[in-house]
Amino acid sequence: MEEKKFVQFKKEEFAVREYIKNSLGKGKISKVVIEYTPIGEKIRVFTNRPGIIIGRGGERIDELTRVLKKRFHMQNPYIEINEIKEPMLDAQLVADDIAMFLERRGSLKFKVIAYRALESIKKAGARGAEIALSGKLPSDRARTWKFRFGYLKKTGDLAAQVSKGSAQAQTISGVVGVKVSILRPDVKFEDQIEITDEVLEKIKRESLESGSGGKDGSAESEGN
Structure with missing residues (x-):
């Protein structure tokens, strides 16, 4: 009950x-x-x-x-x-946009629509993304086309941080399924190493000190 x-x-x-x-x-x-x-x-x-x-x-x-x-x-x-x-980093909003473009412009332009969306996602700073379109594109037989760039984890703990969205487009040739996955720029990898400005300055100072010390040492050696 x-x-x-x-x-x-x-x-x-x-x-x-x-x-x-x-x-x-x-x-x-x-x-x-x-x-x-x-x-x-x-x-x-x-x-x-x-x-x-x-x-x-x-x-x-x-x-x-x-x-x-x-x-x-x-x-x-x-x-x-x-x-x-930033709507281009939200997978659901991107999926809805792609579906609306397919309905307005037709499924024959699916590659142009997908690549433009992928480029916009990339410009927004995403680490990686994948767009999957399923349906009669462009033949009479249904198939799935995938467009991707960058890094996109599909398993493990990092996969849970991937933004995912789905939508459907009602086109003349039939229903087209849209799936979008985006790895946002603020997601940190487990093995990621960050070098701060403070660390960079320290490395520069040590490098300069090491270089100047080497010159002095060689001059003294020649004098002896």
Whole structure:
């Protein structure tokens, strides 16, 4: 009985997330996190377009709050908007963008769309990334195309820090699946060694002292 309640609870939670994403617009929302507190439900929306999401005078947030209360029976929902500073390092936003470009420009230009997205991710400072497109591209038989650059860990502890996102594009030739994986620039490797400016200055001083000491020593040797 408890398992059924838990499954139903998760279904309702999923429905809330999907409604928020669809109502606020595809390509604008990275993720929706729902937290439960003693005073109500806290809904954290991660987006790269907070102004559009909030609306003039917060009208879109007010409308969304009313729907959450009436349709999803939430007691006291509080919506918090979290801005994503660099959207090209967020895998879900990139996946949604690629899907929208495929729908607008057609699946025949999938290589151009993928390579442009990959270049933008690289310019944003990512250590590595992979874009996988699955569907009838461009033949009648479905296949998967992968575009990648840099370093991207797929197993181990470091793999858990990889940003991942997925989306679907409804094209004339059929549905195209989009998967994006990005290794952000702030992720540190286990064997990574950092050399600070202080260490560099110390190395330079020691190098200069060693060089000047060698010259003095050779002069004394010649004098003897």
